[in-house]
Amino acid sequence: MQVPADRWAWVSLHQAVAGAQHVDEDVLGRISEDLPPLWDRGERDQRLTLHRFAEPPALEHRRDVFADVYRAVCGVLGDPTLYGGGPGGPDVRWRGSGEDTTLLRLRADRREVWVETASPEAVEAEELGTFRWGGPGSDGTSDFSRLPYSWQLHLYGPGETAVYLPGGRLAGNLAHLREALELQFAAWIEQLPVQRPGEKVTFTIASRRISGGISFTYDTDKGFLLRVGPRPGDPQVVAAAMTADGWQPSGKRWKAEFPAPTARTATDVAALIIAELAARGLTGDHGEVTARRVCLGPAWGFFLATGLGLETS
Numbered sequence: 581m582q583v584p585a586d587r588w589a590w591v592s593l594h595q596a597v598a599g600a601q602h603v604d605e606d607v608l609g610r611i612s613e614d615l616p617p618l619w620d621r622g623e624r625d626q627r628l629t630l631h632r633f634a635e636p637p638a639l640e641h642r643r644d645v646f647a648d649v650y651r652a653v654c655g656v657l658g659d660p661t662l663y664g665g666g667p668g669g670p671d672v673r674w675r676g677s678g679e680d681t682t683l684l685r686l687r688a689d690r691r692e693v694w695v696e697t698a699s700p701e702a703v704e705a706e707e708l709g710t711f712r713w714g715g716p717g718s719d720g721t722s723d724f725s726r727l728p729y730s731w732q733l734h735l736y737g738p739g740e741t742a743v744y745l746p747g748g749r750l751a752g753n754l755a756h757l758r759e760a761l762e763l764q765f766a767a768w769i770e771q772l773p774v775q776r777p778g779e780k781v782t783f784t785i786a787s788r789r790i791s792g793g794i795s796f797t798y799d800t801d802k803g804f805l806l807r808v809g810p811r812p813g814d815p816q817v818v819a820a821a822m823t824a825d826g827w828q829p830s831g832k833r834w835k836a837e838f839p840a841p842t843a844r845t846a847t848d849v850a851a852l853i854i855a856e857l858a859a860r861g862l863t864g865d866h867g868e869v870t871a872r873r874v875c876l877g878p879a880w881g882f883f884l885a886t887g888l889g890l891e892t893s
Contacts, residue, residue, distance in 0.1 A: 601644070601648060602641070602644040602645045602647070602648050603630075603631050603645055603648045603649060604631075607630050607631055607648075607649065607652070608652050610628070610630060611630065611649070611652045611653055611656055612652070612655075612656055614628055615628075615653065615656045615657065615695065616656060618684070618695070618697065619657060619674070619682070619684055622676065622680070622681065622682040622697075623682070623697060624682055624697050624698055624699055625697065625698060626696065626697045627694055627695070627696045627697075628694060628695045628696075629692050629693075629694045630649050630692075630693045630694055630695065631645055631649060631692060631693040632691065632692045633645075633690065633691055633692065636690045636691075637690060638843070639766075639769065639770055639842070639843040640842075642669075642688065642690065642770065643770050643771075643773065643774060645688075645693060646669075646670055646688045646693055646774055647773075647774040649686070649688075649693050650670075650672065650686060650774055650775070653672075653686050653695070657674050657684070658674075658738060659735075659737045659738065660672045660673055660674050660686075660737060661673050661674050661675040661734075661737050661738060661739040661740070661741065662675070662732050662733060662734050662735075662737070662741060663732065663733040663735075663775045663776060664729050664731055664732035664733060664771075664775075665729060665730070665731065665767050665770070665771040665775075666727055666728060666729035666730040666731070666763075666767055666887060667724070667725045667726075667727060667730060667763045667766075667767060667887070668689050669687060669688040669689045669690075669770075669771075670686070670687065670688050670770070670771045670774070670775065671685055671686075671687050671728075671729055672685065672686045672687075672775060673685050673686075674738070674739060675700050675739040675740055675741070675742075676700075676739050676740070677739055677740050681700060681739075681740075682697050682698070682699075682700070683697065683698050683699065683700035683703055684696070684697050685697075685698070685703075700742070704742040704743070704744065706728075707728040707729070707746065708742075708744050708745075708746055710726075710727065710728055710746075711727070711728075711746030711747070711748065711749060711886065712746065714726070714727075714749065715749070716752065716756065722751065722756040722759055722760070723749070724749060724751075724756070724759050724760045724763050724887055724889065725759070725763060727749060727886065727887050729886060729887075730763060730764050730767050730885070730886055730887025730888075731764070731767060731768070731771075731876075731883070731884060731885050731886065731887065732745075732883075732884045732886070733775075733776065733876055733877065733881065733882075733883050733884075734881050734882050734883075734884075735877075735878070735880065735881035736880065736881055745884065746884075746886055747886070748884070748885065748886035748887065748888065748889075748892070749886065749887060749889065750866060750889060750890065750891060751864055751889035751890070752864065752865070752866060753863065753864045753865070754854050754857060754858060754862070754863060754864040755864075756864070756889065757854065757857075757864045757869075757889045757890070758850050758851065758853075758854040759850075759889075760887055760888060760889025760890075761846075761849070761850035761853060761854070761888070761889060762846050762847055762850035763846075763887055764846075764885065764887045764888050764889070765798070765804075765845070765846035765849050765850060766843070766846035767887070768781060768798055769798075769841045769842075769843075769845060769846055772798070772800050772876075773800040776800065776876065776877055777800055777801075778800060778801060779799075779800060779876060779877040780797055780798060780799035780800065780802075780876070781796075781797070781798045781874075781875070781876045781883075781885075782795075782796065782797050782798075782873070782874075782875050782876075783796050783871045783872060783873055783874040783875065783885075783892075784796065784871070784872045784873060785853065785857075785869060785870075785871060785890070786869070786870050786871070786872045787857070787860070787862060787868060787869045787870070789860045789861060789862060790808065790809070790856075790860055791809045792808070792809045792833075793808070793872070794806060794807070794808045794853060794856060795807045795808070796853075798841075802839060803837065803838045803839040803840055803841050803845075804836075804837065804838035804839075804841060804845065804849050805835065805836075805837050805838075806835065806836045806837075806849070806852065806853070807830065807833050807834065807835045808827070808833060808834050808835075808856060809832070809833050809834070810822070810832075810833070810834065811859060811860060821859065822834055825852065825855050825856065825859070826848075826852050826855075827852075827856075836849075836852055857869060866891070867891065869890060870890055870891045870892065870893060871885070871888055871890040871891070871892045871893075872892070872893050873893075874888070874892050
């Protein structure tokens, strides 16, 4: 895990040029001074707070602060082993190779931004257990908000990935699916513009009752775009109903655009999708609706949308 001294010199210069707009200068100093020995020693169960929010931050502010810290940490440690995050906030990971290696995670919630180190095997086993054994409670409530992460992107960067990766959590009805989609979209709105700027998530929500499915795109530069074919029935009645739900005509199909996503957009997009599924007579039972060709970014690597609530193919 040793990194040549000349790299730290490059890092120092890189940070001075890049600067930071949303965190204090001493944060950059702590990152460049404290992270190299923390990572090199491979010590576990360490925690280093890098920024504290004076009050619960708005989405945009938390995203901006994390972006400054994330760029500085990448300047010190290089590209992460995997990108990701979940309902609680971003979770970017650097994982070493070989036995007795260390997992370093850059995380954020609505109180602070921090790095922590741990045994990768212990963290990954606990997360795998959560996905494997969790699910709706006895009162019918779902646990999508408690998932350890809702997406991860593996680009075969430095270090090793987990030995076992969970398949995700499935929603059993439309209410749970709406919650899953809302949390997933909110995580992407906050986290993807920082970790994968300029890229986009695409997939199709497929069902035998929706010819061509609902095509979904979230572009970090252009926002959300959804397309779907018309519902069966009288064209005038269908057009009035789909317009009322938020769709706009687009050739032979219908579209919905959200070009500048805010904290509210995740709720609106999830509600639109669920309303369309319900209008087509779907209930959200397992296998009735699936997500096909879920993709993010370049062709290499693999992308997990573990919080999407749908079977993927």
